[in-house]
Amino acid sequence: MRRFHLVCILLLVGGFLFCAWDVAWAAAETRPILTPKPGPAPRINGPSVQGCRPGRPFLYRIPATGARPIEFSAQGLPEELALDPATGIITGTTPAAPGEYVLTLVAENAEGKAERPLKVIVGDRLALTPPMGWNSWYIHYNRVTEQHMRNAADAMIASGMADFGYQYVNCDDCWTKHRNDKPYRDAQGNLLTNAKFPDIKGMVDYIHSKGLKAGTYTSPGPWTCAGYVGAGGHEEQDAQKIAEWGFDFLKYDWCSYGSYEHNQDLKVLQKPYALMGNLLKQANRDIVLNLCQYGMGDVWKWGAEVGGHCWRTTHDLGLMAANQLPSFYHAGLSNARHWQYVKPGGWNDPDYILIGTVGDARTGGPGAATSLTPDEQYSYMSMWCLMASPLIFSGDMARLDEFTLNVLCNAEVLAVDQDSLGKQARIVRQNDDELVLAKPMEDGSLAVGLFNLSAKPREISASWTDLGLTGKQIPRDLWRQKDLGATEGDYRAEVPPHGVMLVRLRGVEK
Numbered sequence: 001m002r003r004f005h006l007v008c009i010l011l012l013v014g015g016f017l018f019c020a021w022d023v024a025w026a027a028a029e030t031r032p033i034l035t036p037k038p039g040p041a042p043r044i045n046g047p048s049v050q051g052c053r054p055g056r057p058f059l060y061r062i063p064a065t066g067a068r069p070i071e072f073s074a075q076g077l078p079e080e081l082a083l084d085p086a087t088g089i090i091t092g093t094t095p096a097a098p099g100e101y102v103l104t105l106v107a108e109n110a111e112g113k114a115e116r117p118l119k120v121i122v123g124d125r126l127a128l129t130p131p132m133g134w135n136s137w138y139i140h141y142n143r144v145t146e147q148h149m150r151n152a153a154d155a156m157i158a159s160g161m162a163d164f165g166y167q168y169v170n171c172d173d174c175w176t177k178h179r180n181d182k183p184y185r186d187a188q189g190n191l192l193t194n195a196k197f198p199d200i201k202g203m204v205d206y207i208h209s210k211g212l213k214a215g216t217y218t219s220p221g222p223w224t225c226a227g228y229v230g231a232g233g234h235e236e237q238d239a240q241k242i243a244e245w246g247f248d249f250l251k252y253d254w255c256s257y258g259s260y261e262h263n264q265d266l267k268v269l270q271k272p273y274a275l276m277g278n279l280l281k282q283a284n285r286d287i288v289l290n291l292c293q294y295g296m297g298d299v300w301k302w303g304a305e306v307g308g309h310c311w312r313t314t315h316d317l318g319l320m321a322a323n324q325l326p327s328f329y330h331a332g333l334s335n336a337r338h339w340q341y342v343k344p345g346g347w348n349d350p351d352y353i354l355i356g357t358v359g360d361a362r363t364g365g366p367g368a369a370t371s372l373t374p375d376e377q378y379s380y381m382s383m384w385c386l387m388a389s390p391l392i393f394s395g396d397m398a399r400l401d402e403f404t405l406n407v408l409c410n411a412e413v414l415a416v417d418q419d420s421l422g423k424q425a426r427i428v429r430q431n432d433d434e435l436v437l438a439k440p441m442e443d444g445s446l447a448v449g450l451f452n453l454s455a456k457p458r459e460i461s462a463s464w465t466d467l468g469l470t471g472k473q474i475p476r477d478l479w480r481q482k483d484l485g486a487t488e489g490d491y492r493a494e495v496p497p498h499g500v501m502l503v504r505l506r507g508v509e510k
């Protein structure tokens with residue numbers, strides 16, 4: 001009898017605790033999570049094309065959700081490449097013969113099996129879909145250390161971000177010597193790292209061991225924007241070092257380059273990027289080049305010609321003032337205008353995804369929770385995906401909460417960004433209250449974002465005439481991953497203030 005009582009009391013106490021926890025959870029997490037949790041069966045995410053150059057190191061971790069252990073395999077893998085069935089990491093050297101190699105990726109667990117084609121295009125083009133990853137700037141600023149970078153790689157795996165296609169772990173400014181910290185280079189002129197980067201090759205190897213890629217940063221001028229040593233005058237030697245260390249991505253930031261040249265003619269603007277672009281093409285590994293010069297000289301018109309794979313189109317998003325609209329809308333609206341210039345391998349870059357815990361760029365201070373509303377965050381991500389922007393999160397990888405991950409990791413939303421047709425959304429309508437963007441997808445469907453720029457809920461519509469559609473269409477709500485009822489003539493939705501409705505319209509087959 002006494003024993004029974006004890007169990008009851010425990011059950012009651014347990015029940016109460018459970019309820020209390022539930023209430024506390026509901027109070028703490030009032031932000032609506034729209035992204036359905038991925039199921040236990042395997043699902044392969046990420047792009048369906050991968051560009052690389054012949055005879056270079058190849059590294060690709062198959063991004064897949066589903067209960068582990070998953071056993072990975074690939075049909076059609078060129079003999080120069082090998083796949084680890086336990087991790088899904090493909091390594092090796094790309095074939096020496098240019099051409100298209102069509103692989104079928106397979107992921108299997110106790111719950112099921114997923115298959116997906118991946119076309120490896122061996123040629124001279126990289127970044128055939130926009131790069132996805134993380135960058136250190138908006139959380140670590142000049143405090144960044146090698147350990148932060150290793151931890152970020154760990155977190156990219158542990159949080160599941162890598163299972164959705166995030167792969168670049170990119171160090172921003174402040175890893176070379178500060179201008180007050182001589183010597184800057186060794187006796188042979190090789191670039192030195194500062195004390196916070198004691199083993200940069202080891203750091204890159206560590207990132208690679210996870211199946212992820214490593215990125216770095218420098219400037220064509222003598223100094224970086226934060227006053228650290230840049231590549232100016234040592235471009236060839238530094239490009240070689242960057243390749244030797246094993247980096248896969250370089251952000252090349254104009255910063256002090258203006259001290260070399262006193263005008264900003266197009267030739268002057270292009271010169272340092274063409275120089276670095278050529279050096280990287282000659283490197284013995286594939287290195288994606290990110291031009292960071294804030295849009296000068298309409299960089300979207302010539303970024304690809306000088307060897308860039310993506311180019312910032314605006315000033316720093318983290319320094320932009322917000323007015324009625326938060327600053328990401330300003331960077332986004334400006335970037336949206338250059339939609340015609342984008343193609344696979346050459347992307348407009350409206351800057352990083354600043355959500356979660358992010359630092360204040362004006363002070364370089366420590367991170368705090370974003371002040372953006374949930375609706376604004378859904379709009380931010382939707383807009384970046386519609387614009388085929390690089391998706392580089394720059395908040396704190398050590399403090400990723402469930403809501404932030406739901407914004408960053410919705411497979412159907414990310415598929416809009418990573419679509420292999422490689423189009424940036426066209427502006428269908430823009431006025432003070434509304435923005436409508438439409439992005440043609442490879443399968444013939446159309447991704448459409450209805451953005452409410454006003455401070456009140458608003459019904460927004462897009463007609464088939466505006467969208468260039470005919471007949472019956474089934475809209476799929478991409479955030480909720482649900483098909484909506486078939487519609488004809490137009491699509492309309494009630495959209496919350498600063499929020500979005502993101503749908504993919506598919507024609508109904510007759």
Ligand code: GLA
Pocket residue numbers: 137172173224225226253292315316
């Ligand atoms: C510039 C760039 C930023 C960041 C800082 C680093 O402002 O636009 O993205 O790289 O430099 O100093």
